[in-house]
Amino acid sequence: MTNNSADAIVVGAGLAGLAAAAELGDRGKKVIVVDQEPAHFLGGQAFWSLGGLFMVDTPEQRRMGIKDSYDLALRDWMGSAQFDRDEDAWPRKWAEAYVEFAAGEMRPWLHDMGLRWFPIVGWAERGGSYADGHGNSVPRFHITWGTGPGVLEHFKRRVRDHVGNGLIELKFRHQVSHIIMQNSAAKGVSGEVLADDTAPHGAKTNRDEVGEFEFYAPAVIVTSGGIGGNFEMVRKSWPRDRLGEPPQDMVAGVPFHVDGRMIGISEKAGGHVINGDxxxxxTEGVRNWNPIWPSHGIRILPGPSSMWFDAEGNRLKPPCLPGFDTLGTLKEILKTGHEYSWFVLTQKVIKKEFALSGSEQNPDMTDGGWKEVLFQRILTGSKATAPVEAFKEHGEDFIVANTLTELVNGMNHLGGGLIDEAHLRAQIEARDYQIDNPFTKDAQMAAILAARNYRGDKLIRTAKPHKFLDPANGPLIAVKLHVLTRKTLGGLQTNLDSQMVGADGQVVPGLFAAGEVAGFGGGGYHGYNALEGSFLGGCIFSGRNAGRSRAVA
Ligand SMILES: Cc1cc2nc3c(=O)[nH]c(=O)nc-3n(C[C@H](O)[C@H](O)[C@H](O)COP(=O)(O)OP(=O)(O)OC[C@H]3O[C@@H](n4cnc5c(N)ncnc54)[C@H](O)[C@@H]3O)c2cc1C
Structure with a gap:
C-alpha cells in the first residue's frame, strides 16, 4: 500500500469501524483506518461498554427457560420503534434485517469468532405498558464474558492480523475535517495530525494540530460514533415537542471524543441526517466519584425494586419503574420542572439489584471468570459488589441512613429541601403493607412478583420483597439521579449496504456510514425507543455490511 492511498478509508476505530475494516481485510482490500485519538483508545466507546448484546432465541435463553422467536422479537422491536415517518423507510428495513440477524446468524458467527456469554440473560427495558407497546417481552440482553473489551478483542485481533499482512494501516491522532469529493463521488479524506497525547485511556486529549494529511480511496466509510459527549449538540437536537426543555444539568455517559463533529462533515459531502431528534x-445517572472523562456519569442498571420519586418526593407512576421505560420516564421526570429524581431503597435491594454500566465497573466479568463473579456478587454477605459499595461510600449522590428522618435530612441537604418526610413515609408505608401477601394491588410490587417468575431475575437481579422501613433490611439508601447522555438514535441515512443515501434518495457514490453515526443502520433503526444491547449489535451488523458491500471497490 502507498502510504496515502487504499481501497477504502475507515473514519473512526470504534467497534463499527473495526468490524468494517476486518471484513475488508478478509476480502483482500487495502484499508486506512484513521482515528483522532491515540492508539491506546482503540475501540472507542465499546471498550467502556458492558458488552450486552441483543440476541434472539439463543441457547443461553433456552437454558434459562425463555421462549423467544424472530416473530416475538420483531413485534417487540416494532412496538418500541413506532416508525411513523416517511424517512423511516430505510430504518425499518434495517430493523427487520437486524432482528433476522440477531435471531439467526449473529450468535453462531460471533461464537466462532470466540465470543462467549454469561449464562444468565438480562431483562432490560421491560416496557410495562401493553403487549404491542414498547419493551422486551422476554430477557434478551446477553452480557459477553470480558464485557465491552471482550467483544472488541476479537475484532481487534482480526484487524491486527491484517495490519500484520500489510492490508490495514492504522493512523492514530488523525482528525478528519473534510471528505474529498470529485464529481459528487468520495475520493478521500483530509484533516489535521494532532499532537501525541499520553492521557489515560478515555480522558480528554488535546486538539493541538502539528500537521496535515490527505488520504485517497474510492470508498470512505464513516464510523465516527454519536453525539453524547457534546452537550451543546445534544441540547440542539433535543426533541422539545416530546420531552420538553433539555436539562441544564446532565452527566456524560460517554467520553469526550463522542463529539458528533463528523456528522456535519459528512453532510457537507452529500450525506443526509434523518431522525436527529x-x-x-x-434517567439513572450518578456522578462518577472517580471520573475519567469530563462530567463523567455512570448509569445504574437497576433491578425493579427501588422506589422512584420525583424531586419533590412524589412516587413516579407506572410504567416509570426502574428498568422499564427509559424515555417514558425521562419525559415524566422533566415534566415535573426538576431535572433529577430519587431512588429510595434498602441494602438488600442494592446488594442484589444494582449493577453499574461500564466495563471498569464490573471487573469480575471484565477481567475474571466464574470464581470472581461468585466472590464479587454472591459471597459478599450483605454487601453489594465492590464498585457499588465504593459509590455508596464516595459517590456524592448517595445517602445512607439508619432512619427515614436521617435519610430525608440527607436528601434535603443534597436536593434543596423539597422532600416532606411525612409524605415520603406515607408512600413507603403503603408499599410496605403490600408485602404481606403474594399478590398485590401495587403495580410495582406486581412487576417485582412477575420478575421473580423468571429464574434469572430470582437468582441475581430481583430482591425478595421486603419492608423498606424494617431496620433489619437496612440501612436505607437514597440516590440522586441525573440525566445521563448516551446515544443518538438517528443518524446518516444508509441503504442495507451501508452506503449513504442523500436527501434526494440517491446513493452518494463512495460514501458509507455504519454504527452510531448511522443511527446503528439506515439513519435510525431503533425508531423512537431501543431494546438495549442493540447498539453494539448494530455496530457489528452495520460495520459488517459496510465491509462486505460489493460497492466497495
Ligand atoms: C459506558 C457504556 C456502556 C455501554 N454499554 C452497552 C451495552 O452493554 N450494549 C450495547 O449495545 N451498547 C452499549 N453501549 C453503547 C456502545 O458502546 C456504543 O454505542 C458503540 O460502541 C458505538 O460504536 P461506534 O463504533 O459507532 O462509535 P465510537 O465507539 O464512538 O467510535 C468512533 C470513533 O471515531 C473517532 N472519530 C470521531 N470523529 C472523528 C474524526 N473527525 N476524525 C477521526 N476520528 C474520529 C472517535 O475518536 C472514536 O474512536 C455502551 C456505551 C457506554 C459508553
Missing part, C-alpha cells in the same frame, strides 16, 4: 439518554 431521536436519542437515548438515561
Amino acid at each position: 431521536r436519542m437515548w439518554h438515561y
Whole structure:
C-alpha cells in the first residue's frame, strides 16, 4: 500500500469501524483506518461498554427457560420503534434485517469468532405498558464474558492480523475535517495530525494540530460514533415537542471524543441526517466519584425494586419503574420542572439489584471468570459488589441512613429541601403493607412478583420483597439521579449496504456510514425507543455490511 492511498478509508476505530475494516481485510482490500485519538483508545466507546448484546432465541435463553422467536422479537422491536415517518423507510428495513440477524446468524458467527456469554440473560427495558407497546417481552440482553473489551478483542485481533499482512494501516491522532469529493463521488479524506497525547485511556486529549494529511480511496466509510459527549449538540437536537426543555444539568455517559463533529462533515459531502431528534439518554445517572472523562456519569442498571420519586418526593407512576421505560420516564421526570429524581431503597435491594454500566465497573466479568463473579456478587454477605459499595461510600449522590428522618435530612441537604418526610413515609408505608401477601394491588410490587417468575431475575437481579422501613433490611439508601447522555438514535441515512443515501434518495457514490453515526443502520433503526444491547449489535451488523458491500471497490 502507498502510504496515502487504499481501497477504502475507515473514519473512526470504534467497534463499527473495526468490524468494517476486518471484513475488508478478509476480502483482500487495502484499508486506512484513521482515528483522532491515540492508539491506546482503540475501540472507542465499546471498550467502556458492558458488552450486552441483543440476541434472539439463543441457547443461553433456552437454558434459562425463555421462549423467544424472530416473530416475538420483531413485534417487540416494532412496538418500541413506532416508525411513523416517511424517512423511516430505510430504518425499518434495517430493523427487520437486524432482528433476522440477531435471531439467526449473529450468535453462531460471533461464537466462532470466540465470543462467549454469561449464562444468565438480562431483562432490560421491560416496557410495562401493553403487549404491542414498547419493551422486551422476554430477557434478551446477553452480557459477553470480558464485557465491552471482550467483544472488541476479537475484532481487534482480526484487524491486527491484517495490519500484520500489510492490508490495514492504522493512523492514530488523525482528525478528519473534510471528505474529498470529485464529481459528487468520495475520493478521500483530509484533516489535521494532532499532537501525541499520553492521557489515560478515555480522558480528554488535546486538539493541538502539528500537521496535515490527505488520504485517497474510492470508498470512505464513516464510523465516527454519536453525539453524547457534546452537550451543546445534544441540547440542539433535543426533541422539545416530546420531552420538553433539555436539562441544564446532565452527566456524560460517554467520553469526550463522542463529539458528533463528523456528522456535519459528512453532510457537507452529500450525506443526509434523518431522525436527529431521536436519542437515548438515561434517567439513572450518578456522578462518577472517580471520573475519567469530563462530567463523567455512570448509569445504574437497576433491578425493579427501588422506589422512584420525583424531586419533590412524589412516587413516579407506572410504567416509570426502574428498568422499564427509559424515555417514558425521562419525559415524566422533566415534566415535573426538576431535572433529577430519587431512588429510595434498602441494602438488600442494592446488594442484589444494582449493577453499574461500564466495563471498569464490573471487573469480575471484565477481567475474571466464574470464581470472581461468585466472590464479587454472591459471597459478599450483605454487601453489594465492590464498585457499588465504593459509590455508596464516595459517590456524592448517595445517602445512607439508619432512619427515614436521617435519610430525608440527607436528601434535603443534597436536593434543596423539597422532600416532606411525612409524605415520603406515607408512600413507603403503603408499599410496605403490600408485602404481606403474594399478590398485590401495587403495580410495582406486581412487576417485582412477575420478575421473580423468571429464574434469572430470582437468582441475581430481583430482591425478595421486603419492608423498606424494617431496620433489619437496612440501612436505607437514597440516590440522586441525573440525566445521563448516551446515544443518538438517528443518524446518516444508509441503504442495507451501508452506503449513504442523500436527501434526494440517491446513493452518494463512495460514501458509507455504519454504527452510531448511522443511527446503528439506515439513519435510525431503533425508531423512537431501543431494546438495549442493540447498539453494539448494530455496530457489528452495520460495520459488517459496510465491509462486505460489493460497492466497495
Ligand atoms: C459506558 C457504556 C456502556 C455501554 N454499554 C452497552 C451495552 O452493554 N450494549 C450495547 O449495545 N451498547 C452499549 N453501549 C453503547 C456502545 O458502546 C456504543 O454505542 C458503540 O460502541 C458505538 O460504536 P461506534 O463504533 O459507532 O462509535 P465510537 O465507539 O464512538 O467510535 C468512533 C470513533 O471515531 C473517532 N472519530 C470521531 N470523529 C472523528 C474524526 N473527525 N476524525 C477521526 N476520528 C474520529 C472517535 O475518536 C472514536 O474512536 C455502551 C456505551 C457506554 C459508553
